[in-house]
Amino acid sequence: MSDPFALVPGRRDRLAEYAEIFRGSAIWDRYFRSGGRLRNSLEKASGRGELWCACTPDGAVAGVMRVVPWGFCGLYHYLSLIGTASPARGAGAGRFLMGEFERMARADGCRRSSLLVSDFNDSALGFYRALGYWELGVIPNAVKPGIAERVLLKDLESGEE
Numbered sequence: 001m002s003d004p005f006a007l008v009p010g011r012r013d014r015l016a017e018y019a020e021i022f023r024g025s026a027i028w029d030r031y032f033r034s035g036g037r038l039r040n041s042l043e044k045a046s047g048r049g050e051l052w053c054a055c056t057p058d059g060a061v062a063g064v065m066r067v068v069p070w071g072f073c074g075l076y077h078y079l080s081l082i083g084t085a086s087p088a089r090g091a092g093a094g095r096f097l098m099g100e101f102e103r104m105a106r107a108d109g110c111r112r113s114s115l116l117v118s119d120f121n122d123s124a125l126g127f128y129r130a131l132g133y134w135e136l137g138v139i140p141n142a143v144k145p146g147i148a149e150r151v152l153l154k155d156l157e158s159g160e161e
């Protein structure tokens, strides 16, 4: 069966829509409540060609991610942000975006893909584990004081999709 999503580059004129995807999530409450920080990150990502969306056939945005090429110590591509629109959560948009992220990493010759997940985000941790990510370690206060970040990696050479 063909994929119900298409990968398209993030558009500068849709940044507000992408930001809305995160409203109400645990990371919105801890990191993005003011809105400005998320907007700045999305804007920077879009300017650098790091912003990607999962779109449905009718052009609706089901999810968004920021991929920083070689963002993990210059070794592996790094997933800086991912979110799926709440009506579409659990419908495969997250898996689709992660598959595309890993495809980009493989295409560029990365042995692994990488990301951080915050200690409070149990739901996202379950999602990443379901997709084959393992924990390298935990960095306390990495992004915000009082919040630890788990460093998650996936081995891409095993062939596991």
Ligand SMILES: CC(C)(COP(=O)(O)OP(=O)(O)OC[C@H]1O[C@@H](n2cnc3c(N)ncnc32)[C@H](O)[C@@H]1OP(=O)(O)O)[C@@H](O)C(=O)NCCC(=O)NCCS
Binding pocket: 022, 025, 026, 027, 080, 081, 082, 083, 084, 085, 088, 089, 090, 091, 092, 093, 094, 095, 096, 117, 121, 122, 123, 124, 125, 126, 127, 130, 131
């Ligand atoms: C995390 C998030 C991106 C997952 O996206 P999603 O569209 O719901 O994920 P999918 O529907 O593609 O699920 C993919 C797989 O992960 C599994 N999964 C999802 N959440 C899970 C959880 N909490 N525990 C275990 N497995 C989980 C699904 O069962 C599915 O497995 P399957 O394909 O074998 O059925 C989404 O919940 C989200 O946007 N959260 C808010 C923002 C956020 O916290 N982002 C991450 C930090 S930047």
